[in-house]
Amino acid sequence: MPARRYAGSVDYAGPVVRSLYLHVPFCPSVCPYCDFHKMLRHEGLVARYLERLEDEARALAERYPGPFDTVYFGGGTPSHLSDHELERVTTGLERTFGFPGRLETTLEADPLTFTPERLRRFRDLGFDRLSIGLQSTQDAVLRFLGRVHDGKQGMQAVAWALASGLRVNADVITAVPGQDAALDLRRVADTGVGHMSVYSLTIEPNTPFALRGVRVDPEREADDFEATAPLLASYGLARYEVSNYARPGDEARHNLAAWRGAFYLGLGPSASSHLPEGGAFGTRLRNPPIRAWLEGAPPERDVLDAEGVLLERLLTGLRTREGVDLRGLRSLTGLGPEDVAPRWLDDALRHRLLERDETHLRATGDGIARLDALLRAFVRAS
Ligand code: SF4
Secondary structure: OOOOOOOOOOOOOOOOOOEEEEEEOEEOOOOOOOOOOOEEOOHHHHHHHHHHHHHHHHHHHOOOOOOOOEEEEEEOOHHHOOHHHHHHHHHHHHHHOOOOOOOEEEEEEOHHHOOHHHHHHHHHHOOOEEEEEEEOOOHHHHHHOOOOOOHHHHHHHHHHHHHOOOEEEEEEEEOOOOOOHHHHHHHHHHOOOOEEEEEEOOOOOOOHHHHOOOOOOHHHHHHHHHHHHHHHHOOOOEEEEOOEEEOOOOOOHHHHHHHOOOOEEEEOOOOEEEEOOOOOOOEEEEOOOHHHHHOOOOOEEEEOOHHHHHHHHHHHHOOEOOOEEHHHHHHHHOOOHHHHOHHHHHHHHHOOOEEEOOOEEEEOHHHHHOHHHHHHHHHHHO
């Protein structure tokens, strides 16, 4: 499949920070499968969070003044902030970096946190894209996942979001015990959403699901994964990353930038950043969880070297339809996969798990189906 750029995308090369991620850790309820940094809100904690966020933004804006092409409010559940709190955050960002993003400004939202009137408010604040944590349309599946909304409420939320004129993503989880995944995917695609993120249920260590011994049937997971791409393609939603599907031009520009290795700034507890500092290849930083973050504890830092960049670009790029830009990678690091894992590369090309043209290396359909094993083999070989 030929490499392609996406509508509205920019050239992300160069040491400029063009993207901002802001982490809002508060959720209306805590789902038993979730291992993100999240918590229930209480007013004192939210007030301290908002103050610390402003301090952090002011300090970072001295080095990275913006403006940004893409801004992403993720979580947690950013739409669980009140109108007043959201406005305080966006106004603060406007003063420090400039807000909204020039290409895309996304808000993650729970179905029960908005009405048509509130969606107008989101637009007025500068958001142009809503990412809805729908997960399923089936009541029993939603109950199993510990979600508070039911299928009807979720579908109503998607319809409202589409009618509001925002670009809309809907998240769906597959491989859930008792789920008819194809029914969920068809119902969501039928709404006309331009973007879907589809993930298999994963049992992460130390989550309530893990402690209760919940298991995902690997055969069901593989069957659901295999069925997803052709089903969504029949609705014009093409896979452009292993878990992400979009109509042409509706790809998530913020995520594309990160997958291409662009620098980005993260704000908030547990937020990560990739910044052009600390060496030729930049530094990955990760903020501490909320208690330490509120006290001003510094982020963990990992200064990247050439091999680290190569590893990251392969691990993310091979998940995408456009693949890994080998020429860009070599001009940046002086390295290609043949330098660090030649036998892995030969084997993967020979078994048609990978394909290569003059500029890009990408996973074939078979490679995508076995991507985790393929990437684990690369990490072992490199
Ligand atoms: S709403 Fe999202 S972030 Fe919050 S607990 Fe559920 S899955 Fe995790």
